Amino acid sequence: xxxxxxxxxxxKRGDLDRRFTPGPSAQEGVWGHAQAAARRCASYETEVAxxxxxxxxxxxxxxxxxxxxxxxxxxxKTFRGDFARMKGNQRxxxxxxxxxxxxxxxxxxxxxxxxxxLVYFDVDSQEETLLKERIQAAALESEFVAACTQFSSWAAxxxxxxxxxxxxxxxxxxxxxxxxxxxRLLAEAVYKAAARGDCVLAQASTGIGKxxxxxxxxxxxxxxxxxxxxxxxxxxxxGRHAAVExxxxxxxxxxxxxxxxxxxxxxEKACVxxxxxxxxxxxxxxxxxxxxxxxxxxAAVAVxxxxxxxxxxxxxxxxxxxxxLSQELVLWADVVIGDYNYYFDTGGLLFGLATENEWRVGLxxxxxxxxxxxxxxxxxxxxxxxxxxxxxxxxxxxxxxxLNQLASRWTDLCDMQTDDYCVLDKLPTGFLTALMQAVTRLxxxxxxxxxxxxxxxxxxxxxxxxxxxxxxxxAGHSIFDIAGSTLCIRNVIPxxxxxxxxxxxxxxxxxxxxxxxxxxxxxLLGLPEDAIFLDVPAPFNAEQLAVRIVGDISTRWNQRAxxxxxxxxxxxxxxxxxxxxxxxxxxxxDYLQDLLTEFSRIYSLIPTWRQHRAMSETERADFVSRFAPxxxxxxxxxxxxxxxxxxxxxxxxxxxxFIATLGLPQVNAVNEALANCLQKSFGVGHxxxxxxxxxxxxxxxxxxxxxxxxxxxxxYLIDERYTRSSVTRLLPSWWRPQAWQTSN
Numbered sequence: 093x094x095x096x097x098x099x100x101x102x103x104k105r106g107d108l109d110r111r112f113t114p115g116p117s118a119q120e121g122v123w124g125h126a127q128a129a130a131r132r133c134a135s136y137e138t139e140v141a142x143x144x145x146x147x148x149x150x151x152x153x154x155x156x157x158x159x160x161x162x163x164x165x166x167x168x169k170t171f172r173g174d175f176a177r178m179k180g181n182q183r184x185x186x187x188x189x190x191x192x193x194x195x196x197x198x199x200x201x202x203x204x205x206x207x208x209x210l211v212y213f214d215v216d217s218q219e220e221t222l223l224k225e226r227i228q229a230a231a232l233e234s235e236f237v238a239a240c241t242q243f244s245s246w247a248a249x250x251x252x253x254x255x256x257x258x259x260x261x262x263x264x265x266x267x268x269x270x271x272x273x274x275x276r277l278l279a280e281a282v283y284k285a286a287a288r289g290d291c292v293l294a295q296a297s298t299g300i301g302k303x304x305x306x307x308x309x310x311x312x313x314x315x316x317x318x319x320x321x322x323x324x325x326x327x328x329x330x331g332r333h334a335a336v337e338x339x340x341x342x343x344x345x346x347x348x349x350x351x352x353x354x355x356x357x358x359x360e361k362a363c364v365x366x367x368x369x370x371x372x373x374x375x376x377x378x379x380x381x382x383x384x385x386x387x388x389x390x391a392a393v394a395v396x397x398x399x400x401x402x403x404x405x406x407x408x409x410x411x412x413x414x415x416x417l418s419q420e421l422v423l424w425a426d427v428v429i430g431d432y433n434y435y436f437d438t439g440g441l442l443f444g445l446a447t448e449n450e451w452r453v454g455l456x457x458x459x460x461x462x463x464x465x466x467x468x469x470x471x472x473x474x475x476x477x478x479x480x481x482x483x484x485x486x487x488x489x490x491x492x493x494x495l496n497q498l499a500s501r502w503t504d505l506c507d508m509q510t511d512d513y514c515v516l517d518k519l520p521t522g523f524l525t526a527l528m529q530a531v532t533r534l535x536x537x538x539x540x541x542x543x544x545x546x547x548x549x550x551x552x553x554x555x556x557x558x559x560x561x562x563x564x565x566x567a568g569h570s571i572f573d574i575a576g577s578t579l580c581i582r583n584v585i586p587x588x589x590x591x592x593x594x595x596x597x598x599x600x601x602x603x604x605x606x607x608x609x610x611x612x613x614x615x616l617l618g619l620p621e622d623a624i625f626l627d628v629p630a631p632f633n634a635e636q637l638a639v640r641i642v643g644d645i646s647t648r649w650n651q652r653a654x655x656x657x658x659x660x661x662x663x664x665x666x667x668x669x670x671x672x673x674x675x676x677x678x679x680x681x682d683y684l685q686d687l688l689t690e691f692s693r694i695y696s697l698i699p700t701w702r703q704h705r706a707m708s709e710t711e712r713a714d715f716v717s718r719f720a721p722x723x724x725x726x727x728x729x730x731x732x733x734x735x736x737x738x739x740x741x742x743x744x745x746x747x748x749x750f751i752a753t754l755g756l757p758q759v760n761a762v763n764e765a766l767a768n769c770l771q772k773s774f775g776v777g778h779x780x781x782x783x784x785x786x787x788x789x790x791x792x793x794x795x796x797x798x799x800x801x802x803x804x805x806x807x808y809l810i811d812e813r814y815t816r817s818s819v820t821r822l823l824p825s826w827w828r829p830q831a832w833q834t835s836n
Contacts, residue, residue: 093243095142095153096191097423097449099211102239103188103248105371106181108381108416116170116215118562124170124213125404127388128220129157132166134778140165142196146240148248155193156211164207164224165194172216181382183223186210188239195236205229217533250424257350257426261315264310267345273631275305280627282306282601286313286454291600291620293460295607296628297793297824300744302603303331303338303458307427310601311342313352314426319598323442327462332357332740335429335458336399343397355399356430356441362400362415372415377413383506385420388412393424423449436593437470443593452598459737460602461788465734467586471570473558477502477577494526494533501526502790506577513761515573516538519566523579531556565589571769573762579802582762587618594619605795606788610824611621615742615774630826637798638806639823640832643815645831647752652683656690658834659752659810660734663726664695666806671724672747677731677793679753682706687752688728691824699725703735720744731755737792742799748806749797754813755786782810787822794824809831 116124127137136159143152157166171178187210194206207361210223238699271279278296285292294304310322318597333405360366365375388410395402398421422428422445425575435442435455446453460807466777475764480502484495520688532571534553564579566572569585583589594600594617607613622808642662642788645655663676678684681703701718704711712734718727719741729735729755757763763781771777797805809829813819820829 093150093151093247094449095151095189095196098149098151098239099185099188099192099241102186102242104181104382104385105184106380106382108370108375108378108413109179109181109372110370110378110416116172117564119564121170124215125156125168127218128168128211128213131220132159133162134155135159139659140197142193142200144196144199144789147244148251149240149244150268151192151196151198151240153193155197158197160201162207163203163205164209165190165197166191166209166211168211168213169212170215171710172214175214175221176214178212182836183210191232192239192386192665194227195229195232198232203229206232253350257352258317259313260348260350261311262347263314264308264311264342266746267304267341271305272301273356274628275301275631276657278305278603278626278628279309281624283309283313285601285624286310286599287316287318289598291594291608291618292602292626293610293613293619293623294601294603294626294628295610296603296605296626297826298605298792299799300628300631302605303334304341304600306456306603307335307338308342308413308457313454313599318452319454321425321446322427322454322456322459323435323446323597324427324456325432325435326429326458327432327466328459328738331458332429332431339427339429340397351427351428352393352396352425353398353429354404354418354425355432356422356428357400357415358431359415359705362404362418363412364407365787365796370416376411376724377407377411381412383411384412385417388417389420389424389571392417394422432457432466432469436463436467436590438589439521439594443596447596449735453595453596455600457600457602459604460613461604461606461792463602464586464613464785465779467590467617468583471562471583471586471589472581473562474578474580475555475556475559477506479548479552479555482548486546486549488537490537491530491533494530498523498526498530502577502579505579506574509574511575513575513765515571515765519563519572519581524563525559527556528560531560540634568769568773571765573765575761578814582766584617584766585773587616589618591618606791609784612780612784616780617703627825630799630805630824632798632826634808634828636801636804636825637827639827639829640806640808641814641820642810642832642834643750643807643812645812647679647683647754647808647811653684655752655810656687657694659687659750660694662808662810662834663691663750664698666748666808667724667726667752670747670806672743673719673723673745673792674726674748674750675735675738675746675796676726676728676750677752678728679731681730683752686728691726701725701727703727703733707734715766716741731793732789735796736789737795739796740799741796742803746797746805748808750808750810751790751793752810753790754783754811754819755789755793756782757785781817784822787819791822791824 116324136157138157140158143156155165156168169186188209190208194208205226206225206230207224212221255750274296278294281292289740313319314322326332326723336355343349364377368375388406392398392406403418404414407417419441428442434440434596440648480499482494486493488631505520505523553580566581570581570583573580573582576809614623645658648656667674678687703715716739721744732755767781770780774780794807797807
């Protein structure tokens with residue numbers, strides 16, 4: 093047990109308070125610790141390793157500093173802003189940690205008393221605030237033993253539960269009568285990776301059962317003691333639900349399975365009082381949160397299947413915030429299911445806890461082809477001049493001058509550019525200096541009462557802070573661009589940010605139906621050089637899917653008007669020859685509307701339905717429900733949208749698809765800038781920007797047709813570029829494409 097974890101469990105009291113505090117970055121924290129330690133005497137010891145045994149616990153940690161001659165142990169804490177505004181319960185937790193280090197030192201050196209000093213180092217002024225107290229060893233010992241006693245019963249229960257869990261998992265059987273074709277190969281590779289600590293990039297066809305096929309071997313590895321936790325990460329809600337359902341399937345096959353599964357959902361979905369701020373003065377569930385947490389935690393861990401509804405029920409019974417209760421429960425869960433951002437984003441909760449607690453994590457990354465774009469978004473930030481103007485209108489006098497100076501620098505920077513869109517080779521130092529000054533003034537004025545700024549000013553402040561932090565890490569993996577008056581640090585290559593995430597996991601399994609070519613993902617995601625690529629043979633055969641390449645129609649932008657009539661005729665001809673449910677995928681909503689208008693004009697008797705922009709969950713469900721068993725009609729959708737992946741239309745719910753596009757991202761100034769950056773880094777700018785992402789969308793959409801070994805269907809790939817070998821080599825290996833003329 094670490095000192096920090098022990099104190100977090102036993103010493104937290106009072107309100108939950110998530111008001112923003114302008115704290116130092118991780119790099120500033122390390123620098124501040126080093127600065128504070130450097131000011132001490134030559135005989136001063138830093139990073140003093142301590143450990144002791146109390147009851148059934150081995151408590152370990154590192155004291156920041158120890159002056160043996162003075163008989164004083166120090167705990168360094170970095171901060172910025174007004175020290176007087178530091179929360180009382182936060183300082184109480186710091187004292188609890190320091191007292192625990194003091195108790196360990198007194199035991200080690202047989203001391204009778206010790207001076208304890210909390211050293212708060214301001215990273216901006218570099219000034220120290222020292223809180224010092226002399227405490228007798230007996231008092232430190234008493235508090236330490238009491239804390240260990242409080243935790244020991246919980247620890248004993250957890251130890252017993254994990255032993256039972258491991259026995260259950262070792263005896264766990266695969267939940268189906270047999271593995272699907274290819275599923276056993278996938279499962280064996282995942283187990284070996286979990287045992288050895290490998291990274292695997294696994295390409296496996298849609299319908300093979302990847303969720304169960306990856307979770308089962310990970311659970312077996314957990315039971316064998318190879319792992320401490322399993323993190324199942326998904327890009328979409330549907331993926332998260334599939335993982336939850338898979339764990340329920342395991343429990344159905346073994347009802348007494350001692351496995352604790354936790355589902356993490358977004359804050360906006362979990363929040364009971366979305367109009368309130370997250371602190372005790374505003375939200376009743378934050379008031380006294382840590383006082384009620386122990387009882388809520390005890391009730392929650394007895395549930396085992398902690399999905400969103402179960403968490404909400406327990407939280408309501410104990411009047412605590414369900415969102416932050418779920419975050420506390422990560423410590424005691426075996427399987428955690430959540431979005432990519434919980435591990436890969438800058439402040440990812442799961443990554444932070446994994447590194448802090450030194451967990452051996454088995455990482456499962458579902459539909460991993462989505463991670464590149466999602467990660468780019470995580471490490472991209474945009475500043476809008478209109479947001480600055482709105483913020484300046486709300487700004488009080490003390491900070492209005494700093495914002496006006498920033499606006500002046502901003503305007504000068506944009507006026508220097510001759511094009512509507514441009515990429516600068518380096519960040520503009522004058523603008524960054526003005527931005528940092530504005531951030532500092534806002535921090536000094538608001539402190540932790542950030543809500544006093546007003547919504548527009550608050551939003552700009554957070555964007556400015558994020559921009560400043562990404563500016564500190566700006567390098568060849570990103571570009572800085574200006575579009576009109578909009579400034580953006582745009583991440584192109586997420587690898588430098590994700591590399592340490594994958595390194596921190598004991599084993600990482602990234603799986604999807606579309607991970608070809610593997611070098612594309614290794615380069616952009618920062619996977620280890622020895623990452624294994626596994627191409628799982630498809631459980632399907634070429635006879636199940638008739639793949640027809642229509643090379644005499646062009647879907648290029650300047651040819652789209654001419655393509656409408658022949659595509660409409662092609663779709664109607666296939667529908668007439670074999671009535672049933674079909675999907676037609678287009679590159680944009682405009683193209684979709686044009687084709688649907690043409691199709692409905694000529695073939696008005698054929699039932700059709702279409703995807704609209706910004707559909708609600710109910711509207712999306714209605715769209716999917718139109719694909720009823722035994723039904724017939726044609727749905728029109730956008731490639732890469734909500735209906736191009738993640739929906740299961742097995743059997744005759746879908747018997748064919750038409751993909752009238754290569755899925756290539758639009759050629760525009762931004763994408764050309766990305767291509768230039770990727771060309772400089774890897775020499776394949778066009779392929780990494782356009783071709784590979786486009787063909788992934790095509791393969792995902794085509795995967796809606798064949799979902800099981802009993803399905804049959806037809807797929808039309810419409811564009812002359814599908815005839816090129818550079819394109820066909822990227823299509824699934826089990827397909828047998830045949831040339832098809834519209835005259836057929």
